[in-house]
Amino acid sequence: MPDQKHFAESPREVGLDPEKVEALFVRAEREVKEGLLPSTQIAIARNGKIGAMRTVGRAVQGGTERPATNQTLYTIFSCTKAIMSAASWILMGEGKLSSSEKVADIVPEFGTNGKEGITVEQVLLHVGGFPNAPYPQTEWLDKAKRLERFSKWRLEWPVGSKFEYHPTSGFWVIAEIIERRTGKDFRQFVYDRISTPLGLPELRVGLPKEHHGRVAELCYVGDPLTNEERKKMGFPELPETEVTEEAILGFNQPLVKEAGVPGGGGIMTAGDLALFYQGLLHNRSVDGAPIMKPEALQEGLGVRSGDYKDPVFGVKVNRALGVVVAGGDGLANYRGFGKTNSPYAFGHGGAGGQIGWADPATGISIGYCTNGFDRNDVRQGRRGVALSSLAAVCEA
Numbered sequence: 001m002p003d004q005k006h007f008a009e010s011p012r013e014v015g016l017d018p019e020k021v022e023a024l025f026v027r028a029e030r031e032v033k034e035g036l037l038p039s040t041q042i043a044i045a046r047n048g049k050i051g052a053m054r055t056v057g058r059a060v061q062g063g064t065e066r067p068a069t070n071q072t073l074y075t076i077f078s079c080t081k082a083i084m085s086a087a088s089w090i091l092m093g094e095g096k097l098s099s100s101e102k103v104a105d106i107v108p109e110f111g112t113n114g115k116e117g118i119t120v121e122q123v124l125l126h127v128g129g130f131p132n133a134p135y136p137q138t139e140w141l142d143k144a145k146r147l148e149r150f151s152k153w154r155l156e157w158p159v160g161s162k163f164e165y166h167p168t169s170g171f172w173v174i175a176e177i178i179e180r181r182t183g184k185d186f187r188q189f190v191y192d193r194i195s196t197p198l199g200l201p202e203l204r205v206g207l208p209k210e211h212h213g214r215v216a217e218l219c220y221v222g223d224p225l226t227n228e229e230r231k232k233m234g235f236p237e238l239p240e241t242e243v244t245e246e247a248i249l250g251f252n253q254p255l256v257k258e259a260g261v262p263g264g265g266g267i268m269t270a271g272d273l274a275l276f277y278q279g280l281l282h283n284r285s286v287d288g289a290p291i292m293k294p295e296a297l298q299e300g301l302g303v304r305s306g307d308y309k310d311p312v313f314g315v316k317v318n319r320a321l322g323v324v325v326a327g328g329d330g331l332a333n334y335r336g337f338g339k340t341n342s343p344y345a346f347g348h349g350g351a352g353g354q355i356g357w358a359d360p361a362t363g364i365s366i367g368y369c370t371n372g373f374d375r376n377d378v379r380q381g382r383r384g385v386a387l388s389s390l391a392a393v394c395e396a
Contacts, residue, residue: 062213074369077350080266085322093296197285206260273367338388
């Protein structure tokens with residue numbers, strides 16, 4: 001949990017409407033009170049501080065079920081991609097990395113089987129063509145295995161021909177690039193250049209063993225929609241990916257917590273996540289220095305995805321370098337935002353309904369976490385849209 005200095009005395013201190021914040025929190029608690037989700041944690045921030053934070057429910061932590069509190073840690077899944085993307089932007093601002101570079105020029109082991117021409121930008125945009133490249137959880141702490149996997153990976157479709165979300169593979173490449181250009185383990189680089197400057201020691205990609213007992217263990221809840229139910233509701237059938245129940249529950253294992261898979265293994269509180277986005281909004285560390293060069297932040301948040309469309313919903317993906325931008329076409333709710341976010345809101349959601357974004361138009365950022373993975377993806381998606389829509393209008 002963030003230090004007390006990161007908390008405002010009240011929502012009003014940071015320009016948030018207490019009644020609107022309470023409405024947001026009541027919505028976040030709903031599924032816990034209804035018995036669907038075991039626990040939820042939510043934080044809303046503005047002007048560099050958390051305006052309010054609340055945790056409800058119970059969670060298994062360290063093998064014991066207990067009430068979840070604001071000190072409980074959660075796996076944020078693909079919300080981690082925003083943190084890893086910011087790490088790459090820092091390097092770009094320092095002239096140590098260019099988005100136009102070929103990955104194989106940085107990581108020669110990657111340059112095989114038609115992958116020789118893939119650029120850093122294409123990896124960050126999920127258009128590289130290797131979305132389901134295999135790399136089992138049991139190998140995530142073994143760097144030699146990582147490089148061996150890189151050399152064996154093959155393209156599933158021509159580079160740059162379409163968008164298809166890479167759940168983990170692409171950001172293992174980004175992690176390796178960070179290590180090649182800094183000489184540091186990617187987890188340590190994130191801690192040194194993002195967590196520490198922001199004064200957030202519990203913002204972690206790769207969790208030390210001594211903290212594992214505070215993590216809310218993941219579990220599945222609810223029943224999945226049948227294909228018939230999906231058709232009646234007007235939703236397409238979801239494609240099969242590596243995000244299976246077995247893979248998700250694997251994140252409860254000590255090895256996976258420690259590994260900090262760069263595409264989805266961040267573990268922290270919702271407050272840490274909300275404050276990470278405040279750090280990007282203001283580009284300011286606790287001592288007043290910028291986190292990265294302003295032009296690097298601008299470059300990172302610039303939409304580059306052109307006309308690439310999401311293969312499930314058929315809408316433009318509106319992606320910047322590793323994160324998603326809401327856009328002004330009225331389709332932001334398909335991109336992980338609410339219906340009231342400004343077109344400039346940016347962030348990245350996570351499997352199971354985790355939420356993280358910031359909106360430059362209001363200065364609001366939000367972190368939302370749960371350890372209950374809803375099998376009903378439509379219900380889960382609607383919950384996310386509702387929470388984001390309520391959060392986006394909390395400015396007083």
